[in-house]
Amino acid sequence: MSRGLRIAFFGSSLVSAYWNGAATYYRGLIRALHARGHQVTFYEPDAFERQQHRDMADPDWARVVVYTEQGTEAVERCLEEAGRADVVVKASGVGVFDALLEARVLDLKRPGVQVVFWDVDAPATLERLERQPDDPLRALVPRYDHVFTYGGGAPVVTAYRALGARRCVPIYNALDPTTHHPAPADARFQGDLAFLGNRLPDREARVEDFFLRAAALLPASRFLLGGSGWAARPLPANVTNLGHVYTHEHNALNCSARAVLNIHRDSMARFGFSPATRVFEAAGAGACLITDAFEGVELFLEPGREVLVARSGEEVAEHVRRLTAPEARGIGQAALRRVLAGHTYLHRVSQVEAALGLRAAPATAARECVA
Template identity: 35%
Template sequence: MSAPMKLVVLGLSLSSAWGNGHATTYRALLRAFAARGHAVTFLERDVPWYASARDLADPPWCRLEFYRDLGDLARWQGEIAAADAVLVGSYVPEGVAVGQFVQRTARGATAFYDIDTPVTLAKLDRGDHEYVSPAVIPGYDVYLSFTGGPVLDLLRLRWGAPAAEVLYCSADAAQYRPVPGVAPRWDLSYLGTYSPDRQPVLERLLIEPARRAPGLRFVVAGAQYPAGIDWPANVERLEHVGPADHPAFYAASRFTLNVTRADMVRAGWSPSVRLFEAGACGTPVISDVWDGIETLFRPEEEILLATTPEQVLAVLRDAGPDRGRRIGRAARARVLAAHTAAHRAAELERHLRAAMAHHRHPAGASRSARAEERVSL
């Protein structure tokens, strides 16, 4: 077995799954990474909207600590310097400054984990450097992207990442699994935080089918939906479903819907964590369509694809329980074979060890100078 690794992660949130998909992604990945014998410290910015909705205060597989601001982050300088690898995530508050601090301080390998890659690239194209910038990207030893496909070449060739590797989301197989004995409550469910660019697809693939089929039952679970949305009477609204309740939520759904953000549809190869989690629970998924989805799940066998309300209604009205169960079982088998947190933890270890092997330049000013030199080329 490989030598244990000391990893420090600075991510959006580990403590709260409210209104973000990062927490469940980090929890599954880092729990499995720790199970491989590694020590993990997670540093989270202490912000009020997550502090008031924490559902994981003291994970047994990870040291979770909070910092107030950039000045307070300096308390962890020794921990960052001593780590074998340091990983900074997308959407970290003041992420550019955090990345610069990490690149100056770390003596081990550094990585950027982008759980929002197409959104990040659209931001970079607009000159929006909310959490990463063209000057910071080359200073990371490896750019880990939740999007695969052609985007990886773009990260290397246009944005100067020394290495770019795909690290898809995953499902924690110990948590996400079928729940026996739960009667179907909804014909079609959707679990996701409100996003303006997802809403037109949700309107087309769930709300419009609900209007046309008042005898069917639907649910939309997630935070931050505006008050002005005209929900049909047969669409139930749940403000939040915590991760511990996700399996039961999926078990109560005959089918569940996957809706992808517009930037991610354009990039392709961007599976939502919900795809893997629902699949692991054995719930059949109806998904919108984008390049690369067929490389993850076989259409008509492990997943159903739809672009119109008519296609959704055809599935809900015509698919008998046997077909739904068959697709759900096949999706679960695919997730267990290739998309569990254990698979991703092994991939993360491989990518970090490769970065450590190629990490030769020292920390400090020379490291920052190297990054600036790459950008200027």
């Protein structure tokens, strides 16, 4: 490979996971890009109290630039600096100046500079563009050199191509084994089933079905609910509300409960091929994962051997009811072997490099779907 790339990346936050579901994804990818010799500057706004709820210091594998959300002067200075990079990335869902950034990064295109729109919530973005045909992003999509997506498989690629995208490559969630790995159990997190996720409008009904319904069916079992926004929600007596669980505690949580539940948001479940970060966090810890059913799950984990799949709260409850501790350990260990072999962020970065024209992508179980 030639010299490493200078990459300017505009995203929600690298240093805070507070109301920021993309944090683990960003960290895994950017750490892996650094390991491959690339230099990343991550530009993030001082917004939504994320800087007040940091869960990590500035890392040594990326330069972090925090700009104010008051006025446009600071973000314009960041754009001017980003113009010296080899690759400029605008991620979806920054939360501040999104429309400005989506248009202005395209002004940085010149020979030798590639500009990428990196959609960390492609199903939601595509549904928004379908509902709002006058959305400014619609006219910008064909001008980007690449659209990378958090997931979505063929349905997302087809939809972006229909919008005129030159190239669309799913870069799936994965495991960073340096941050998510087996850890000692913690008595605070011991229970029969743990679910970790913020309270969001487009997931709450599925949490009601897959988690709270299962808890109601198993009143003698202990259920753990982690994430922000649940304090005002009445919960069954056997559900312990943990509140916000910091990322450095995720390994302990995953290794303490007998099983861990993943629940996709509505749009991700509809599109399929969109495993959440929680899937790989749990697998990386060797936890027994139960996930709501989604199309494409077998590309990442084998149902019944490496993951348990449920289509309703009743099926979640049945899994929890019959699952023994030895069975749970066996499923978790099988999942850990699978993700280490083919689903780390180094595997994903090989796909990024291939898309950018640097090298060929390796053959893995979840090959990119490119158009």
